[in-house]
Amino acid sequence: MGIFSKSTGGFREAKGDLILENVTKSFATFTAVDDLSLTVPRGSFFALLGPSGCGKTTTLRMVAGLEQPTAGRVKIGSTDLTGSRPYERPVNTVFQSYALFPHLTVRDNVAFGPKRRGVADAVAEANKTLELVQLSHLADRKPTQLSGGQQQRVAVARALVNHPEVLLLDEPLGALDLKLRREMQVELKRIQMEVGLTFVHVTHDQEEAMTMADTVAVMNLGKIEQMGAPEVLYDLPRTKFVANFLGQSNLLHGTVQGTDGDSVVIGSGDHKVKVRQARMATGEGGEAIFGVRPEKTRIHDTDPGPQLSGASIGPGTLLDVSFSGVATQYLVEIPGVGRWAVYEQNLDLDRIDNKPGDQVWISWNPGHAFGVRS
Amino acid sequence: MSALAHLGSTGGGAQAPGGAAPEPTKKGGFTAYLLLLPGVLWLLVFFVAPMVQLAAVSLQSQFPGYPGYYYRDVNFGSYLTAITEYLPHFGRSLLFAGAATLFAFVLAYPLAYAMAFKAGKWRGVMMICVIAPFFTSFILRTVAWRQILADEGPIASTLRFLHLLPGGHITETWVAVVAGLTYNFLPFMVLPIYASLERADPKIIEAGGDLYANGLTTFRRVTLPMSMPGVLAGTLLTFIPAAGDYVNAELLGSDTSTKMVGNVIESQFFKVLGGFPVAAALSFTLMAVILALVFLYVRRYGTEELL
Missing domain, CATH: 3.40.50.300 (P-loop containing nucleotide triphosphate hydrolases)
Structure with missing residues (x-):
């Protein structure tokens, strides 16, 4: 041609x-x-x-x-x-x-x-x-x-x-x-x-x-x-990058400390959290990052620990509360972990009486947690 | 100027598709006139007044028996002389300027294209090479060309040796005049074309390829039309001064067969006793011819942005 x-x-x-x-x-x-x-x-x-x-x-x-x-x-x-x-x-x-x-x-x-x-x-x-x-x-x-x-x-x-x-x-x-x-x-x-x-x-x-x-x-x-x-x-993000780039994630950098039933235990300082085996992107042992989405979490005034072992964290200091009608967003500073966010949909007519400076705990359904490579 | 006006209209165009310009606010009126004043005064003193004076001179009549003395009159005789006696010179002016514009375009477009898209870090160097000749007087550069193209010069001797120079000369011919015009006005062609190409989004040219146009078709259908404002400006900036030029014909041409209107005007003004009215009439006629040609040209090839 x-x-x-x-x-x-x-x-x-x-x-x-x-x-x-x-x-x-x-x-x-x-x-x-x-x-x-x-x-x-x-x-x-x-x-x-x-x-x-x-x-x-x-x-x-x-x-x-x-x-x-x-x-x-x-x-x-x-x-x-x-x-x-x-x-x-x-x-x-x-x-x-x-x-x-x-x-x-x-x-x-x-x-x-x-x-x-x-x-x-x-x-x-x-x-x-x-x-x-x-x-x-x-x-x-x-x-x-x-x-x-x-x-x-x-x-x-x-x-x-x-x-x-x-x-x-x-x-x-x-x-x-x-x-x-x-x-x-x-x-x-x-x-x-x-x-x-x-x-x-x-x-x-x-x-x-x-x-x-x-x-x-x-x-x-x-x-x-x-x-x-x-x-x-x-x-189920499989890397830290995806966890952060696609939506927002609350992360905890720690080490794998063992298993409990079908879950992996990840620890960092005094904090211990669990992730189901199937939702872990890393193998056994070594460093791992635990993550949970802000809208999958709830905020508590008291320690829910005994009932929710491995699916809660705290105490932390409430830094900010922002009410946006459909939802309320909390920002919590957890010592040794970092800042976590909690989005709670305002399903009930509960009065929001948490104020910045209050001591709070965060919990989630263990099935929503995920673990990724560090 | 046209680009600015164009930019200004895009913003408003989205809201007012009719293209109606927004009304100027009354408050700014006085300031606007004040800002216009220096420009208007400049034009009055240095453009309108001389034009009126030139028109008056072109219509003067000569005192019978007193060569070089005139009186105010409305006498179109000088125009008749200008057109009848110097028709070949008008023809040459337009022909030489047209040829020089064409050659300048052929040389300038690839150069401007290379500068805009291919030069990379050499772009600045190329730009300097295009502009650098301006640092020397163009009379001097034209005289230099007379040396380069002279009968004993390297180009003429080589061509003669190869039997490629039928007349034996380059200087004293129309070839030298057109070459001189082309050379002298080339930067005025390069710069506007370069500016319009450089402003074009390279993605638009890529889009041509993406839409099944090969390199040649993309150039013909996309690149060249997009650079038309620059081509138009370049051809006008080359043709108009080239048509009025007399230096190239004077220094590179012959005494008889390559004279342009500019040479006639020059000699009527400075060398012929009583030549003022004819020189003025020649100037006006040339201006009218160029204006008419430019008008037709812009009507034909101009984009909205230039009109």
């Missing part, structure tokens, strides 16, 4: 799951993605979650073809896409900054992809997709004449119109305000269900990832720390 041939010349049809095999991407001074393997089932909504610099955007760009991996393969189904150019892949991206073409109207922006691929009724396709994102009435505007949320939907339409095998979303909601972001989360989820395409969504917003995705992969330092359904990840 000469350079004047249609740009569809090298286009590769590919169907199936998105597969990354031992993908590594090294730049001059650091490794952004480190031997990452991943399978995203066809038609699923997959979120890559992590802090900035964790390699999630680099991973996305390698799927798009905007970066080439230093090692490893990128495949869709049985088609190996490694080394192919972005315009040869059945993959489209919704860029973080939207990257709409400023010189083209909304309609021409959306029709850009179909036109390049020689689709006969490119404009009709564009109109249809604009309808899907409810922007038909703005089709003749230039992108700069639209609000952030509208531009975002144009960017989604411009990618969707091509019916890609995989749609990549690079923090697409980052620039929107909170209310609009919630609306777009629902909207994107609706669109994904409607078109049934594989969506790979990169974000640093854990709530966004959990709300939208079927599967969340938490990334840190170029590796996937843990992957699974949002509920599973939240309920």
Whole structure:
């Protein structure tokens, strides 16, 4: 194919799951993605979650073809896409900054992809997709004449119109305000269900990832720390990073001191807490971190110890009480452990008579505790 | 300027899709006029007054029998002379300036593109290389080109040796004049194109590739259209002064076959007794022609941001 041939010349049809095999991407001074393997089932909504610099955007760009991996393969189904150019892949991206073409109207922006691929009724396709994102009435505007949320939907339409095998979303909601972001989360989820395409969504917003995705992969330092359904990840984090990044966790750094029935005992100073064997990510012995979610805990004025051995901690000093209507949040300083938070839903009309400075204890249902590697 | 106006309109555009500018507040009115005053005065003294004077001179009539003496009149005879006698010079001015603009564009675009996207840490060095010639007088640089392109110079001798120089000369031909114009106005083409490319979000160009356009198509459909404001500014900044230039034709061209309107104006003003009205009429005609061409050009290729 000469350079004047249609740009569809090298286009590769590919169907199936998105597969990354031992993908590594090294730049001059650091490794952004480190031997990452991943399978995203066809038609699923997959979120890559992590802090900035964790390699999630680099991973996305390698799927798009905007970066080439230093090692490893990128495949869709049985088609190996490694080394192919972005315009040869059945993959489209919704860029973080939207990257709409400023010189083209909304309609021409959306029709850009179909036109390049020689689709006969490119404009009709564009109109249809604009309808899907409810922007038909703005089709003749230039992108700069639209609000952030509208531009975002144009960017989604411009990618969707091509019916890609995989749609990549690079923090697409980052620039929107909170209310609009919630609306777009629902909207994107609706669109994904409607078109049934594989969506790979990169974000640093854990709530966004959990709300939208079927599967969340938490990334840190170029590796996937843990992957699974949002509920599973939240309920049973397997690393300290996941425990802290996905939601909030009350942690106790200690050592494994033995077992008690089907539970592991973790101790630190005078404190002893228990975690069920199945909910421990470490093996026998050594250092371990105990964790429990703030909303799974309750606050007490007196020591509940005798009844709840291994599922309570205290005494600690109450630092702060904040009442927010539906819930009350307590912040407790436990000597030798650190600061723990307690969220109690205000189910009853109990008067809240705890004040900062009071001595309190914290308890939880032992089934909610988890243990992770330190 | 256009970019600022454009930026200003984006904010309001979201709320008021009609693009209506917000009403200026009454309170700021007086201050606004006060701030405009120095600029308006400057324009009055250094632009409007000389233009009126030039127009008056172009319409003067000569005292019969007293060469070099005129009286106030409304006589369009000088315009007739300007157009009928110097039509070839107008043609050359537009042709040479047009050719120089085209060559400057062809040279400048890849350079600006390289500076904006490929230069990395060399960007600053390249920028200095583009601007550095300004530190020397452009008359001097043009004289230097006369030496470089001279018959005994390395370029002309080499071409002659290879039998690639039919006329035997480079200087004294239109080639040298157009080359001189191209060289002298190249930075005015490079800088606006560079500015518009540098401002473009590289993600937008990546989006072209992501949407099935190969490198060439992405350039034609995305990069080039996005840099049109810069291309437009660059071509105007090159064409307008090049069309009025006389230094290159004077120093690099021949005495007869490559004279441009600027050379005629210069000689009418300084060398011909009683040439003032014709020189003024030539100036006005050239201005009118350029304005008309620029108007048509901007209408055709201009983006909303420039109009």
